[in-house]
Structure formats: C-alpha cells, structure tokens
Amino acid sequence: MSSSKVIHAFYNDDEVVLDAVKKVKAANHHIEEVFCPFPVHGLDKAMGLAPTRIAITSFMYGITGLGIAIWLTYYTMIADWPQDIGGKPSFSWAENMPAFVPIMFELTVFFAAHLMVITFYMRSRIWPFKKAENPDPRTTDDHFLMEIELHDNEEELTALLNETGAVEINVVDKH
Amino acid sequence: MSHYEAPIREPLILGHKSYHDITEDIAKPIEGKANKNWYIAFYISLSAMLWGFGCIFYTVGTGIGVWGLSKNIGWAWDITNFVWWVGIGHAGTLISAVLLLFRQKWRMAINRSAEAMTIFAVFQAGLFPIIHMGRPWNAYWVLPIPNQFGSLWVNFNSPLLWDVFAISTYLSVSLVFWWTGLLPDFAMIRDRAVKPFQKKIYSLLSFGWSGRAKDWQRFEEVSLVLAGLATPLVLSVHTIVSMDFATSINPGWHSTIFPPYFVAGAIFSGFAMVQTLLGIMRKVTNLEAYITRLHVEYMNIVIILTGGIVAVAYATEFFIAWYTGSQYEDYTYLSIGSATGPYAWAFWSLIIFNILTPQLLWIKKIRRSFIWSFLISIAINIGMWFERFDIIAIVLSKGHLPSTWWRFEPTFVDVGIFIGTIGFFFVLFLLYARTFPVIAQAEVKTILKSSGESYKKLRDDNHE
Numbered sequence: 001m002s003s004s005k006v007i008h009a010f011y012n013d014d015e016v017v018l019d020a021v022k023k024v025k026a027a028n029h030h031i032e033e034v035f036c037p038f039p040v041h042g043l044d045k046a047m048g049l050a051p052t053r054i055a056i057t058s059f060m061y062g063i064t065g066l067g068i069a070i071w072l073t074y075y076t077m078i079a080d081w082p083q084d085i086g087g088k089p090s091f092s093w094a095e096n097m098p099a100f101v102p103i104m105f106e107l108t109v110f111f112a113a114h115l116m117v118i119t120f121y122m123r124s125r126i127w128p129f130k131k132a133e134n135p136d137p138r139t140t141d142d143h144f145l146m147e148i149e150l151h152d153n154e155e156e157l158t159a160l161l162n163e164t165g166a167v168e169i170n171v172v173d174k175h
Numbered sequence: 176m177s178h179y180e181a182p183i184r185e186p187l188i189l190g191h192k193s194y195h196d197i198t199e200d201i202a203k204p205i206e207g208k209a210n211k212n213w214y215i216a217f218y219i220s221l222s223a224m225l226w227g228f229g230c231i232f233y234t235v236g237t238g239i240g241v242w243g244l245s246k247n248i249g250w251a252w253d254i255t256n257f258v259w260w261v262g263i264g265h266a267g268t269l270i271s272a273v274l275l276l277f278r279q280k281w282r283m284a285i286n287r288s289a290e291a292m293t294i295f296a297v298f299q300a301g302l303f304p305i306i307h308m309g310r311p312w313n314a315y316w317v318l319p320i321p322n323q324f325g326s327l328w329v330n331f332n333s334p335l336l337w338d339v340f341a342i343s344t345y346l347s348v349s350l351v352f353w354w355t356g357l358l359p360d361f362a363m364i365r366d367r368a369v370k371p372f373q374k375k376i377y378s379l380l381s382f383g384w385s386g387r388a389k390d391w392q393r394f395e396e397v398s399l400v401l402a403g404l405a406t407p408l409v410l411s412v413h414t415i416v417s418m419d420f421a422t423s424i425n426p427g428w429h430s431t432i433f434p435p436y437f438v439a440g441a442i443f444s445g446f447a448m449v450q451t452l453l454g455i456m457r458k459v460t461n462l463e464a465y466i467t468r469l470h471v472e473y474m475n476i477v478i479i480l481t482g483g484i485v486a487v488a489y490a491t492e493f494f495i496a497w498y499t500g501s502q503y504e505d506y507t508y509l510s511i512g513s514a515t516g517p518y519a520w521a522f523w524s525l526i527i528f529n530i531l532t533p534q535l536l537w538i539k540k541i542r543r544s545f546i547w548s549f550l551i552s553i554a555i556n557i558g559m560w561f562e563r564f565d566i567i568a569i570v571l572s573k574g575h576l577p578s579t580w581w582r583f584e585p586t587f588v589d590v591g592i593f594i595g596t597i598g599f600f601f602v603l604f605l606l607y608a609r610t611f612p613v614i615a616q617a618e619v620k621t622i623l624k625s626s627g628e629s630y631k632k633l634r635d636d637n638h639e
Binding site for chain 1: 378399401411418620
C-alpha cells in the first residue's frame, strides 16, 4: 500500500468531538475514522455512516433457527422414529407441535444471537489474536481521535481542527 | 445540552470524577496486588471446591446410591441445588437485558458482575443433572444425535430435554453477551498495561477492539438486539425448569402457576445473590463511588416486588391445596400437613426467610442500609433454597400409598457436593474480581455527565 499522510486530532470531550465532526464535515473534509473510548450518540449520523443492518441479519438467522427446529422435531419425532409418549400424537407434527414450542423458541434465539454476534465480529474485524488498530492507547481511556487524510492542506486543516477544540494535533505517516 | 437528567434524581456516580478517574478506579483492582482478605476468601473457597470435587468423584465412582435418595425420593438435594443455582443466574440477565430495554441507567454499575454471577451460577447448576445421570460420560446422549442403537432420537416431548436446550442456549447467549460488552473494557486494560505478559493476555481477550465509530454503532445495535433476545430467553429458562415439575402428574407439582411463580422466585433469589456479592465487592475493590446506596435501594425494590409475587403464589398454592378437599393435597409443600409434620422446620424456614424477613425492606432506612441489605439477602438465599427443597423433598416424601412414605436424610456426599459448588462459584467470582473489569466502564462513562454527582451539582447551581 502506498504511504500517505494523515492528521490525528485528539479531543477529550464527547460533546466537543461531536461538534467538531459536524464542523469538519461542513468544511467538506472526508473524515477517515473516529476512535472513541465509549459510544457517542449521534456520532454515526454526524459522520455520515450508513445505519447498521446487523439487526436484520439477526432476524434472518432467527428464522433459520426456527426452520431447523421445525425440521428437527418433525424428522426425529414424526418421520424417522415415531413413538407413543404419553399418548401424544406422534403421527402429526401439527398436532404434536405444542410440545415442541420450547425447542422452537430456544433454537430461534440460539441462532439469532450467536450468528449475529459472529457476523458482528467478522464485519468489525475483531477476533482472538487480532491486533488492535487504534493509533493511540488514550483512545480507550478518555480521548477521542479523529483521523483525516491529508492532501497538501495541512495548515488549513490544523487551523480548522484547532478551532473545533482539539487538544492535540499530530501529522503521521499511514502505511 | 445532550447530557441532562432531572435534578430530582439522585446521582449514580458519587464524587468528582473525570473519564480518566473512571478508568483508573476500574483498572486498579486488576493492576494492584490482592490483599490478605482476598487470599483467605480464595483458599476457603478453593478448599470447599476441592472437597466438593472429591464428593463428585466418589459419587461417580460408586454410584448415586451414596446420596440419600430412595426409590420414592429420586430427586432431592441435587435437583434442589440445580434449581437454586439456575434461579440465582436470572438476576444477571434481568439486569443486563431487561433493564437495558427499559433504559435503566443504574444497571451500568452492576450489570458486569451480575452477568458474571449468572454465568458462574449456571455452571454450578449444570453440574447437578450431569452428575445425577450416574454415568456422566454419557451426558452427550441428551443431544439430538442418532446413537449407537440405531436411529433412536431424544424425546422432544420431555421437559427434561427442553431444559437441555433452554439452559445451554441461556448459558451460551449470556456468555457472548457478557464477552461482547467486555471487549472495550479489556481494550482499556490492554492499552494501559505496562507488563508485556499482561498486555499479551488482554490483547487476546479484547479481540483487538479498536473503538471505531462504526464498531460502536454495531456494538450498540448488537447489545440492543441481544437484550431483546435475552429478555424472553431469561423468562423461558425458569419457565421450562418449572415445567420439569408442573408437567408431572403429582400433587404439589402439577400446578399451572408454576412458570410465572418460578420466574419471579428466580429473579427474587438472583437479586439477593447480587446484593450479597456486591455488598462485599464494592468494599473490597473500592468501588463505593459507583455502587451506591441508590443501587442497593433499587435492587431492594425489585426484591420486594418479586418477593411479593412469590408470597402471593405461596398463598394461592396453600389455599388451592386446602380448597380441593383432596386428601392427596394434605401433604404438599404448602399445606397444613407440611406445616405440622416432620418437615415443619423446612416449611417454617421457607416462610420466615422468604416471606417475613424481606418485608423489612418496606422500611426505607433498612432498604438503604448496606449491612441490612446484606443480611436480608443472605436470608433470602437460604429461604429460596428451602423453597426448592420443600417443593421436591416434602412433596415426594408422602406418596399416594402410605407404604411409599419416606423421610429424606442427606448424606455427607449430598452436603459435600452442595458446599463444593458454593466453593467453586466463589473461586470463579474471586478470580473474576481480580482479572476482569468489574464495572462496564465504557458504559459508565456515557452516563458520567448526566448522572455524575459533580456534573449534576454544577448544572443545578447554574439554574438557581
């Protein structure tokens, strides 16, 4: 990858960083990334991030889990090896269904929860042995870091960022 | 102003704290050295755990005949302990999931530890049905896999199998919910760590969490959806546990109010255990500024509510048993027969610990007192154990025929395994308190400006 220069602006307040993001966006600069120690409400909208679709995936995984539960109970209890258990109707899945509701519910939740979390980990690229990518250790403590790519506009940007209340501004090479 | 909260609300974070102070306070127990009290508590718990493991090995090696069971009382201490531990687990999920949906900010100081408690308690619970199988190496037979006898499958009509699915889903979903919430906090510890080994471990535990805006957006959505999934899940687990009893044709067990009543009892006992643990932890880890009197009072209010539901359920059970006029109902766990019979001590322990003692919490002074809350929480823990013991042992001790009447006496193995699980639970919790961020610091930071004492004071002064 080609090496390029980026500017790192540090903030130490969530309200200030939110305003800063809005101002930088208004000045038509592209914000590469904002690293935060805790979630800031409205930051994703201010940065222009698309809403996440992860809840939709969870719904689809849940439907899949429900389908698997229906198939599993049908195949094992009705089709493959029907047994007379307390006189329950082993000849018809629909009639035996009330006894399968707990299984259907649990497998729906199991699939919806686990596959959604796995999707989240994959999409956000977090997993065991992954190396952290926040450029400064303070961003998990009390500092917010805004990363903006430089295109020979260092002075203009620095002035703008200083105006928005940045507490520290560094220009670094990004590989 | 984005951080506003009505001045009438009491602050949730005491003192003058900054974001960095929160980081410091929560990292301190992990970075510091354990004191003598921690080691004393740890060794006592460890000894209890090892004793319990010894009893488990003895049981597995010899057979469950070493317990006090008979052909009439086939379930007693073990299933009592199972239900007790599962119930305790419920508070953790209630705090982290249900209170998240209701946007209760006070949950943030206690959700991490309550969820840890859930996971450790469900571990203990899971042990009992597995040991009770007698041949625990065959425990995988509960999974829906075709076995060596041909294509004979597990029975999906059975509440015992529903339990397998409910508890494994509950345990695994709680675990990922907990861990996902831990990622930013592990990352905080990782970025502060000076020792290379510590840095390595916390890098691994934090999954390389970097805190990008997009990550946080997904994180919040995932938390919300998991809370939405965990809410019906937590209600389903104890519902299904209660069905182990309610679907059997047995006076005292065959009762339609069991599901809601068990769920209320589970939350009741779970909150009591949270009170017990946090009462000690806030002191030991110097987190008094985060786990305040207000948190204790809120938890006590939940205890009064769920305890009230349980008391009404007891009264209903007692009335209905009498009202049927059936002589088989004369000796169910809530009846005149059990109040005066050989198990009267167990009956009255239940009434005193579970119904009468918690009523003290109606008094505001007691509800806001740390020491009283602690003592009452211990009483509830005992009371809820007796509830399950009474339901199981008293009901089974008087069958339909006098020839099946039997009095259950626990052996040292029964008692030993129970003590062992308490030890195991505390071993896990003590290790957790030394190595994990015990408060969800990233979440607490989001409420610092709205609910922190100094920020609230500043705002109030400005308005005057």
